Structures are given as C-alpha cells and as structure tokens.
Amino acid sequence: MEKKQWVNLGIAFALTLFNFTSATAATTSSSEKISLNSETGAPVFIAGTLTVPSQADPYEIVLSYLREKENLYSIKLEGAQTLDIISETTDELGFTNIKLQHMYNGVPVFGSVLSAHINQSGVLTAISGELTQISKLDQDPAEENAFLQPSSAAAAVTNDLTAKLKKAPDIIQQESPSLVVFVGDGEARLAYSSEVEYLEPEPGNVRYFIDAANGAILASFNQIHQADPVGKDAVSAGTGLLGDKKSIYTVQNAEGSFLLDRTRGKGILTYDAANMLELPGKLWQDADGLFNEAYDAAAVDAHVYAGQTFDYFKKIHGRTSYDGKGARVISTVHYGEKYNNAFWSGSQMVYGDGDGTTFSPLSGSLDVVAHELTHAVTATTAKLIYQGQSGAINESISDVYGALVEGYFDDHPDWLIGEDIYTPKQKGDALRSLADPTTKGQPDHYSKLYLGTEDYGGVHINSGIGNKAAYLLANGGTHYSVAVKGIGLDKTGKILYRTLTQYLTPNTSYRQYQAAAVQAATDLYGASSEEVNSVKAAFSAVGLQ
Ligand SMILES: [Ca+2]
Ligand SMILES: [Ca+2]
Ligand SMILES: [Ca+2]
Ligand SMILES: [Zn+2]
Structure with a gap:
C-alpha cells in the first residue's frame, strides 16, 4: 500500500x-x-x-x-x-x-x-501514508527490567534461522536489534526489530520482530526478492516489438533466464510490473530462455535499447552508465494498464504499454529509451530544473541524444522521436520532430517562446527551439534566412555533451545555453574554428545570439 x-x-x-x-x-x-x-x-x-x-x-x-x-x-x-x-x-x-x-x-x-x-x-x-491504529499497549518501555537485552534478541534470530535452514546461516550482516511497537493481529507489542543478511545455505535477507518481553518470534519477512539471481552469464534469443530478432544478455540458472546483463557497468536489469503500479516489479524471468512471446517483446526492447544507450555514452563520451560510475540501469515494462507514457523516475526507467491507439508499448523505440536515460545523465550532471526554460533545455537534450543514439546504430537518423511507438495504426508520423518542430506545434524560434504555465512552463513545447538548433548544427540548412553549415552527428554530440556536463547549471536559460555551447565548442575546436561558427549560426537561426 x-x-x-x-x-x-x-x-x-x-x-x-x-x-x-x-x-x-x-x-x-x-x-x-x-x-x-x-x-x-x-x-x-x-x-x-x-x-x-x-x-x-x-x-x-x-x-x-x-x-x-x-x-x-x-x-x-x-x-x-x-x-x-x-x-x-x-x-x-x-x-x-x-x-x-x-x-x-x-x-x-x-x-x-x-x-x-x-x-x-x-x-x-x-x-x-497510513497510520497504524493502536488501541492500547500494555507494556511500558521505561520498565527496562521487563525486557530482553538486544543481544538476546539477536540470538533469538540466529536460533530461529538455524532451525528453519537446518544449518547455521553464514551471516554477512546483522542489524543491531532496536525497539519498535509492532502490531500483529490487532495487538500492539514492544518488539525488537532486526534485519539479517546471509549467503549460505542459500542467500537470504530477513527482517525479524522479536517479542521484547519473552524472545518469541512475532514475525519475519523475507526480503530476498531484491537480490540478484545466481547463475551464469548467457546470450539469449529475443523478439522485439517490431518482430525483430535480437540477442540479449541474460543470467541463466535452473529456474530459467533472467533479464540481467552483467556485461555492462554494475548491470542492466529489466523488470515486469505485470500491469500494476509497483516499482520496480519482478525481475524478468523466462522459463525456457527464449524471449519470443508477445508479452516478452516490451522487455526485450527495453533491455536491448538500454544496453545500446549505455554503449553510446561509453564509446562516444567515455561515460560509464548514466552517472559515469557504472550505476545499474533499471527498467520496468508493462507499467500500469494501457499507460500512455514513459518516464525516468529518479532512479529507473518506466514504460507503459500504451493504449494501442496513441501508443504501442513505449520501450519499442530506441530514441525513446535513449531520451529517458539521457534524463538520468542530466540529473547527475547539469541537474536542469524541470520547469520553464531550463526544463525545455532538459527535454531538448533528451530528444537530441534520443536522435543521436538512434543515428549511431542506424546510418539514417530520422530526427523524429517515437516514430516506432506513436499512433501504431498510422504510418509515417512521430511524437516530435527535431527537423521541423512546428509540425508538432512546437516553436522553432526563441521569439515564439511559449510563456504559459501549462506543462511546467512548456518543457515539452519550448524544447523545439533547442531541438531545431541541434538539428541545424548536425545537418546544416537555412532557417529564417540564417545559413548554417552542418558539422555532423559526432561533433554535435561531443559539443552538446561537454555543454551539458560542464557548463549547464540547474537554472540555465536558453541564452545561457547558447553561450555555454559556444564555449564548449571553443574548448574543443578553437575560437576561430568552423565548428564554433556553426554553433553560433545554429543558435542564431533560432533567435539566440
Ligand atoms: Ca520463453
Ligand atoms: Ca527516431
Ligand atoms: Ca504512427
Ligand atoms: Zn523527457
């Protein structure tokens, strides 16, 4: 609850x-x-x-x-x-x-x-939150003599575990017992609470409640479901949402194959929310190791695309996982029922199944997955506030790397976001266009900045301005009579990565973003370089100079 x-x-x-x-x-x-x-x-x-x-x-x-x-x-x-x-x-x-x-x-x-x-x-x-109802508590915590010593409570825990496991557990950590009020079957008792973690004879992590008066075990909760499966690394076969066959990194043991990729950083893990709203849900498990059922496809794509985004940031920018320190990349699919969105929760990615009309399952588009994971990069670097102009830059950076990651794995980047999952019954459209933001009602020039309060001050609206600038920087073009010479995907990615990770701050505005990008390009290529000229022209074309 x-x-x-x-x-x-x-x-x-x-x-x-x-x-x-x-x-x-x-x-x-x-x-x-x-x-x-x-x-x-x-x-x-x-x-x-x-x-x-x-x-x-x-x-x-x-x-x-x-x-x-x-x-x-x-x-x-x-x-x-x-x-x-x-x-x-x-x-x-x-x-x-x-x-x-x-x-x-x-x-x-x-x-x-x-x-x-x-x-x-x-x-x-x-x-x-819900407050636990306590009608009465007969014990007085001030009467210390009426209670066990914490060490006796700890001993009660190991005795109980030894009896249950038929062997003394190999304890790696035991929290020192602390006094709590525990309510079981409507009755409140003073109890010691202690969590114990052990590896042998099998891994376990159990929270115990021991009656403080007599050492009886009031309750114990096994919390081991959060632990990693033990097994060997494997490459399994999977089928994605578009029917595409792909290899996925898994861990296999006698119980099946798990969507745990231990080859990247501290791991890439994909969970099943089973259409409920609990996070992260259950680590994805497949009995026969063939991820080819229709229900598997959202998980296969979330898992593979998280790995590809990880690889892009590692290979191109030398960044190991979103925090640069190999953080675990966790995704949950089948979140809620017909849920029409995807988001970075602050600690993991979450994907709905879509309603089948506006969206198909949202993990089915590499640019969407890269968009979400880039929010995590931003959250551990510039920490751009998700409101107003800084929020629009935050959104734009995510769209830009969505397009760049897609472009890295496909020679023909489309500069569209979400084309593989948006309106599945209608071909050729997308959620957003970086090439022409106006096709989706977004401004493509700073003079057209949305100033209302909707959408946190237009974070998904004003992102069009940054998106158009990045598109022009990579591809070139003439926009509102300003000619821009394109510098390609790689240099665009490098300049904006340096801008994001070294210059942007939580409340950066679009004007500051322009100055930061010029500075980052100057650092990389020199003040009089063609690249700096292109950055200036690209931002100037959207009204920022
Ligand atoms: Ca299977
Ligand atoms: Ca795309
Ligand atoms: Ca469509
Ligand atoms: Zn976003």
Missing part, C-alpha cells in the same frame, strides 16, 4: 516523455481529495490545497493540519502518541517533503510513517 502511494507521487514530478496533463487538469483544486484504505477505513492519501499559504515552519504546517484531522486519522496527537520528524528535504520544484514517524511512548511504530508535501507558498498539497 505504502509503496503504491510512493509510486503515484513519483509520477507527479517525473520526467515524462511528453506532457499529458491538459490545461484544465493542471489547475489547482482547492477541494480536498481523500483516499481511504478500503479495508481499514483509514486515510492513505490526501491531496489538494489543504492549507492556506503560510510562512510557518513546514513541520508546524503539517502538524496543525493533522491536529484538525485527528478524527479522520483516529489518532490523538498528545500524550502517548506523537509524530516525530525523520527527514525534511526540498526538491527541484521547490516542494518541501517531510517524513513523520509515528511514535508511541517514545518508541517508533513500525512502518507507520506519513509523508507530506508543502509547496513554495507554504501550502500543504499532499499527505500520504
């Missing part, structure tokens, strides 16, 4: 492939939208304009709202129960995120956490 809400929150701020909120949908509603857990009746998500603008401390804003909602949350925020702040961060959109831990007599209630978002004006806009 908690996981699901986090996923939903993630989408609201994610870097999407295109803008899917209409102008009216973007209008802030002052009404409170309350989602309840259908089983417990407790609120799990409240969104809207929940408070009036305020200069008060964000923690105070949240607490005073929650005090008004004590009946709804069935909690009395006085005496035994409190909400303690465990983290406070501010994101790139200016939202403050506060996480609150539910405490009972000063002891954390396991898993009972609220996450609140407050916007730049000090307005509370969302609270997610």
Whole structure:
C-alpha cells in the first residue's frame, strides 16, 4: 500500500516523455481529495490545497493540519502518541517533503510513517501514508527490567534461522536489534526489530520482530526478492516489438533466464510490473530462455535499447552508465494498464504499454529509451530544473541524444522521436520532430517562446527551439534566412555533451545555453574554428545570439 502511494507521487514530478496533463487538469483544486484504505477505513492519501499559504515552519504546517484531522486519522496527537520528524528535504520544484514517524511512548511504530508535501507558498498539497491504529499497549518501555537485552534478541534470530535452514546461516550482516511497537493481529507489542543478511545455505535477507518481553518470534519477512539471481552469464534469443530478432544478455540458472546483463557497468536489469503500479516489479524471468512471446517483446526492447544507450555514452563520451560510475540501469515494462507514457523516475526507467491507439508499448523505440536515460545523465550532471526554460533545455537534450543514439546504430537518423511507438495504426508520423518542430506545434524560434504555465512552463513545447538548433548544427540548412553549415552527428554530440556536463547549471536559460555551447565548442575546436561558427549560426537561426 505504502509503496503504491510512493509510486503515484513519483509520477507527479517525473520526467515524462511528453506532457499529458491538459490545461484544465493542471489547475489547482482547492477541494480536498481523500483516499481511504478500503479495508481499514483509514486515510492513505490526501491531496489538494489543504492549507492556506503560510510562512510557518513546514513541520508546524503539517502538524496543525493533522491536529484538525485527528478524527479522520483516529489518532490523538498528545500524550502517548506523537509524530516525530525523520527527514525534511526540498526538491527541484521547490516542494518541501517531510517524513513523520509515528511514535508511541517514545518508541517508533513500525512502518507507520506519513509523508507530506508543502509547496513554495507554504501550502500543504499532499499527505500520504497510513497510520497504524493502536488501541492500547500494555507494556511500558521505561520498565527496562521487563525486557530482553538486544543481544538476546539477536540470538533469538540466529536460533530461529538455524532451525528453519537446518544449518547455521553464514551471516554477512546483522542489524543491531532496536525497539519498535509492532502490531500483529490487532495487538500492539514492544518488539525488537532486526534485519539479517546471509549467503549460505542459500542467500537470504530477513527482517525479524522479536517479542521484547519473552524472545518469541512475532514475525519475519523475507526480503530476498531484491537480490540478484545466481547463475551464469548467457546470450539469449529475443523478439522485439517490431518482430525483430535480437540477442540479449541474460543470467541463466535452473529456474530459467533472467533479464540481467552483467556485461555492462554494475548491470542492466529489466523488470515486469505485470500491469500494476509497483516499482520496480519482478525481475524478468523466462522459463525456457527464449524471449519470443508477445508479452516478452516490451522487455526485450527495453533491455536491448538500454544496453545500446549505455554503449553510446561509453564509446562516444567515455561515460560509464548514466552517472559515469557504472550505476545499474533499471527498467520496468508493462507499467500500469494501457499507460500512455514513459518516464525516468529518479532512479529507473518506466514504460507503459500504451493504449494501442496513441501508443504501442513505449520501450519499442530506441530514441525513446535513449531520451529517458539521457534524463538520468542530466540529473547527475547539469541537474536542469524541470520547469520553464531550463526544463525545455532538459527535454531538448533528451530528444537530441534520443536522435543521436538512434543515428549511431542506424546510418539514417530520422530526427523524429517515437516514430516506432506513436499512433501504431498510422504510418509515417512521430511524437516530435527535431527537423521541423512546428509540425508538432512546437516553436522553432526563441521569439515564439511559449510563456504559459501549462506543462511546467512548456518543457515539452519550448524544447523545439533547442531541438531545431541541434538539428541545424548536425545537418546544416537555412532557417529564417540564417545559413548554417552542418558539422555532423559526432561533433554535435561531443559539443552538446561537454555543454551539458560542464557548463549547464540547474537554472540555465536558453541564452545561457547558447553561450555555454559556444564555449564548449571553443574548448574543443578553437575560437576561430568552423565548428564554433556553426554553433553560433545554429543558435542564431533560432533567435539566440
Ligand atoms: Ca520463453
Ligand atoms: Ca527516431
Ligand atoms: Ca504512427
Ligand atoms: Zn523527457
């Protein structure tokens, strides 16, 4: 439940492939939208304009709202129960995120956490999370003599594991037991919580809850599903969304073949959300090692195209994975039902299946995959704020590398984005065109900059200006009477890579982008070079000089 809400929150701020909120949908509603857990009746998500603008401390804003909602949350925020702040961060959109831990007599209630978002004006806009109901707790944590020592709780864990595994586990890490309030079968008990990780006789990662009074095991959760499969590296056969046969790097063991490519950085992994909204889902597993079913195709393409994008940045720019340090590249396909978008969540790529009319499964286009992964490069370098002009440059950089990566693996780059997945029943069109942004309603000149508030200030609209400049730089042409001599894909990629990774900053504007690109080209080719002249001409052609 908690996981699901986090996923939903993630989408609201994610870097999407295109803008899917209409102008009216973007209008802030002052009404409170309350989602309840259908089983417990407790609120799990409240969104809207929940408070009036305020200069008060964000923690105070949240607490005073929650005090008004004590009946709804069935909690009395006085005496035994409190909400303690465990983290406070501010994101790139200016939202403050506060996480609150539910405490009972000063002891954390396991898993009972609220996450609140407050916007730049000090307005509370969302609270997610469900508070665990505690009717009574008979034990007093102050009576230390009534409880086990933490070391006894740790021993109870190893004893239980040894009994279950019929062998003493080879423990590589055990968290020192800490006191929590654990609620099982409606009864609250003081318990020690401890996570233990072991490799033999088989890999495991289990969280234990041990009754603090008598050492009984109250619960244990195996969390091993996040661990990598053990097996040998293999090359398997797969079929992509366009029916194209391709080789994919996998790991094989007796249970089947897994979409884990250990040949690139710390690994490329592809997961199945099985049409639900949980991330990352389950690591893709195929019983016979032949990835040739229709359902497999979205995973095959996500896996192969993530690898190709990885290879492009490594071979052309010497960058190992998106962070330059070999970070794992994680993709999830079959996200949601008929979900018409793809996005970089901040830690992984996510692809919907599309509704079959507007989109087919979105991992089926190399330029779309490269677009998403380039957002991750931007997020670890320039950190361009996803709003207004910096957001448009962020989007444009992703489109440009979408086209360049495609061009690297295909001699005929089309300078279109998403042609392989957009409107599957209609041939020859695309989501965006870098060659002529106006065909998709985007500006192709700075004088036509969209100044409205829709789409985070037009990030998927004004990207047309940067896209046209990059297209002209690579291919040449005359635009609004300005002639540009093209310098090709490789040099365009090199100049913009240096611009992105060394000169752009979070709030870069289009004018700064032009100056940065000229500087990057000057570094690479010299101030009086043909390349610098072409950069100046390309930006000048879109109204930037
Ligand atoms: Ca199969
Ligand atoms: Ca394309
Ligand atoms: Ca189409
Ligand atoms: Zn994007």
